[in-house]
Amino acid sequence: MIIWCPNQLCECTKLISPKPKTGFFMFSSREDTRKLRTSIKKTFVDSGFHLINAMERVGSDDVYCKICEQILSSAFGVALITKYTPPPSLYNIYLEIGLMRAFGKEVLILTPDRSLIASDLEGKGVLPYTNENDLEHGIHTWIDQIPARIQDYNTFAEIYLKESKDYEKFFDYSRKAIMFGDFDLPVRRLDEVFNGKASSNTRLSRRLRSEVNSFLEFAKRAEKQQ
Amino acid sequence: MCPQKSKTFQVYNASTRRWVKYDREQGRIVDCKKSEGPYANIPKYRKAHS
Numbered sequence: 001m002i003i004w005c006p007n008q009l010c011e012c013t014k015l016i017s018p019k020p021k022t023g024f025f026m027f028s029s030r031e032d033t034r035k036l037r038t039s040i041k042k043t044f045v046d047s048g049f050h051l052i053n054a055m056e057r058v059g060s061d062d063v064y065c066k067i068c069e070q071i072l073s074s075a076f077g078v079a080l081i082t083k084y085t086p087p088p089s090l091y092n093i094y095l096e097i098g099l100m101r102a103f104g105k106e107v108l109i110l111t112p113d114r115s116l117i118a119s120d121l122e123g124k125g126v127l128p129y130t131n132e133n134d135l136e137h138g139i140h141t142w143i144d145q146i147p148a149r150i151q152d153y154n155t156f157a158e159i160y161l162k163e164s165k166d167y168e169k170f171f172d173y174s175r176k177a178i179m180f181g182d183f184d185l186p187v188r189r190l191d192e193v194f195n196g197k198a199s200s201n202t203r204l205s206r207r208l209r210s211e212v213n214s215f216l217e218f219a220k221r222a223e224k225q226q
Numbered sequence: 227m228c229p230q231k232s233k234t235f236q237v238y239n240a241s242t243r244r245w246v247k248y249d250r251e252q253g254r255i256v257d258c259k260k261s262e263g264p265y266a267n268i269p270k271y272r273k274a275h276s
Contacts, residue, residue, distance in 0.1 A: 148240040155237060155273055164253030 001172065003072065006099060007064050014065075016072045018215060020222045021181045023108075024074040025051040026096045028089030033080060036132070040078065040110065043136050047143045048181065048226070051078060054096075071099050075179035077107035081116055094118060108142055110135060146180050153177035154185055161193065167204055171212055178215075183223040190216055236264055237271045 003012040023044065027037060041051050052074065054067050071077070077100040079093050100107050109126045111117055117126050127142065129135035157173035160166040170193070174186035193199060194212045234256075236245045245264045247257040248271070259265060 145241075152240050155271070158273065159237065159248060159271065163248065163250055166253055169254075 001168065003103075005065075006068060006102075007062070012072075014069060015214065016069060018175070018179060018218050018222070019050075019052070019073045020075060020179050020183070020219060021048060021226070022050045022052055022074050024071050024077045024096070024100065024105075025053040026077060026079040026093045026107075027053070028080075028085045028093070029055060030086050030089055031082065031084050033082065033084075036135075037080065039132055040080065040135070040139065043139045044078075044143075047140070049143065067096065068099060071096065071105070072103060074100075074105065075181075076100075076105055079107055079109045081109060081111045083113060083116060097121075108139070110138075150177045150180050150182045153180070154182070157186060157189070161189070167193065167202070167208060171208065171215075175215060178219050183219065183226075187216065187219060187223075232269050234268055235271045236268045238264070 003016075004010070005012040025037075025041070027033060044051050052070060054063075054070065077097065079097055081090065081093060085093070097107050097109070107125050109117060109121070111126060111128055112130065114123065114126055114128045117123070127135075127138045129138055153173045153176040157170050157177065160169040160173065171190065174190050177186040190212055193202065194204065194209055194216075231250065233251055234247055234249050236247050238245050239258075242258070243262070245259045246255050247259075247265060247268060248254070249256040264270065
């Protein structure tokens with residue numbers, strides 16, 4: 001898959017290290033939501049997920065590129081938008097939501113007021129809350145649906161592998177399942193198809209082979225760290 | 227004699243809660259149902275994995 005750099009409008013040449021079970025957290029640091037953010041992060045951590053944010057590891061050079069890298073390495077996104085989110089930050093959050101969605105990553109938008117959210121999103125992925133308990137319950141409900149999503153990704157991976165021998169799409173769906181924390185079936189299957197006995201007879205591009213193998217390397221390392 | 231495989235089949239997508247139609251000749255998903263419930267007269271995909 002070609003990732004078109006949203007900054008340079010050319011092919012992205014960076015080697016992205018995938019971070020399975022990790023979400024990219026979008027919020028305004030100019031807003032006093034520290035307590036709420038800590039509670040959101042804790043809710044994810046309690047379910048085995050981890051949230052990273054733009055403040056982490058972003059230095060002075062090309063911030064946009066680094067944010068994009070974090071987005072590409074995450075499995076999903078979480079955005080916090082309140083009526084106190086100041087406009088400059090709000091624009092950045094929407095830019096990041098747009099990037100995530102364009103890269104096919106799900107974004108959970110947390111807000112106390114649904115009407116604050118851009119209408120073009122049509123309420124998709126929006127989780128309104130009235131208090132912290134409510135918010136925690138909503139996040140848990142979203143996390144509880146992840147196994148069903150993983151099952152879907154594995155089914156579609158199987159279809160593309162067996163029905164059309166579309167290795168690119170097989171890899172894409174398997175990668176999605178792994179990113180959401182399934183290190184069993186998709187890893188085994190990718191290994192078998194790209195490195196197994198029959199793989200030498202399979203016509204695969206060198207680019208795809210190396211992309212899959214570097215992804216598997218990162219994924220296996222991430223699994224050990226879990 | 228083996229029964230001939232149909233040109234299309236359908237699969238349920240739990241994330242979107244909709245059925246999608248796969249075309250074996252084109253080797254891709256060709257349609258996503260707008261309303262709930264499966265397509266009529268299109269066989270359902272049987273998963274090989276558990």
